[in-house]
Amino acid sequence: MTIRAEATPVGERTSQSGLVAQVLSIDDREFRQFSELIERETGIALSPSKKALLCSRLAKRLRYHGLSTFSEYHELVTEHDAGGEELSQLVNCMTTNFTAFFREAHHFQFMREEALPELRARASGARKLRIWSAGCSTGEEPYSIALTLAESLGSLAGWDIKILATDLDSDVLEQAERGVFTRDALNNVNPELRQRYFRALRDGSQRSQILPELSQLIRFRSLNLIDPSWPMRAHFDAIFCRNVAIYFARSTQDQVFARLAERLVPGGYLFTGHSESLYGLRRQLRTVGRTIYQRSTEAPVTSTAALAGPRGNPPSPPESALLAGSIAASREPRVLSTVLGSCVAVCLYDPIARVGGMNHFMLPGQGAVGASRYGEPAMRALLEELTRLGAAPARLRAKVFGAANLLELVGPASTVPELNARFAVEFLRGEGIAVESIRVGGNQPIQVKFATHTGRARVRVLERTHAPEALPRLTSTQPIEVAHVEHI
DSSP states (O other): OOEEEOSSOSEEEEOTTSOEEEEEOOOHHHHHHHHHHHHHHHOBOOOGGGHHHHHHHHHHHHHHHTOOSHHHHHHHHHHSOTTSHHHHHHHHHHOOOOOOTTSSHHHHHHIIIIIHHHHHHHTTTOOEEEEEEESOTTTHHHHHHHHHHHHHHSOOTTOEEEEEEEESOHHHHHHHHHTEEETGGGTTSOHHHHHHHEEEOTTSSOEEEEOHHHHTTEEEEEOOTTSSSOSOOOOEEEEEEOSSGGGBOHHHHHHHHHHHHHTEEEEEEEEEOTTOOOGGGTTTEEEEETTEEEEOTTOOOOOOOOSSOGGGOOOOOOEEEOOTTEEEEESSOOEEEEEESSOEEEEEEETTTTEEEEEEEBOOOTTOTTGGGGTHHHHHHHHHHHHHTTOOGGGOEEEEEEOOSOSOOOGGGGGHHHHHHHHHHHHHHHTTOEEEEEEEOSSSOEEEEEETTTOOEEEEEOOGGGSOTTOOOOOTTOOBOOOEEEEO
């Protein structure tokens, strides 16, 4: 079946070959659902005029899954994508990745002629540079920065240089890290630099790869600029964030640029796109060129942590194990990890306050009087802790995991896993909490890792030998209630 994505009513058209092609359409409700999801996850704001664009970009994902409506795809992403893989694919579809070597050439000229000499003089001879390419796409921007440094410094020997290159799109990051470019992509690179720093691949493709001398300066990492906490703690001599924030709502733009300004060293430079305004940051930044800003030399620096962790990787949020019968919640970046058999874990997350938490509980066997009360303490305790940390109950979103068939019981008690899942979902709906995804059932234990600061969860299926040893042969007289609350 051929699917053509258009924002028009559903119907059939006859192609020139005589084949019937189904036409996809997206209605206002579906567009609103996706635009809210995309802005929540990426910061990208879609106006109603972008309906056809959204329809076109996501059509291939519907085709991949054999779906015929956008409502079906929204349900897949929000309710059946426990590992977050499809959400990542959706994000990749919606990001725009136009880039080129030495795009906005005056920025790189300024780096050579103004910024680098001043940074070197102010550092009293220190041979250290930290630069961030935020929204690096397929790598042309950070490689252009590296080429500019090589051209300006003459020799990189003895220099401590790190270029952090980040993007939300996992596909383009993988491509960028390879450092391989077509002949056309290198048209804007000076022939002398091409000759010195690129080597042609011997595969007949007319492609070239940048030399390790430059590629080793760059660390490519996945990063969402709207995440409340960025993993690196360094301050940068220069930040390039060009034509990225134009897709954000104005309030989000202001917040992102304010945070970027805070990450500059005093006297550091911020390079932006020509359509991006920093009007509200005049006290922190002064204009020194067309879409070039400099942080005040009197601005305080509050953190001196390194750009990269061990082996050049940005430090990850700390991870905490969650035991059966307990809860944990955090307003700081934290990964909560638990192993589930027939038990259930509920993850709750406030996308505005960026507060999240998880519980791990079990119900008694079917038929017990007032059985739901045995799970209610776990849910109430988690809700109360999240509220204390600043979450708003009306904004909470939920993910539900577990309820595998591992107890090998017969009779009424054999439905314990089903009771677990049913109770959790019914409780959440009763509280008016949207359930974004459910991953329950099956015959294998799972490990769930939940990031409290992003609301994202990752699931790994385990062998049955990894099931929690504490799982008893449950009867209706053996409820497991909340044992303790872990405050983070």
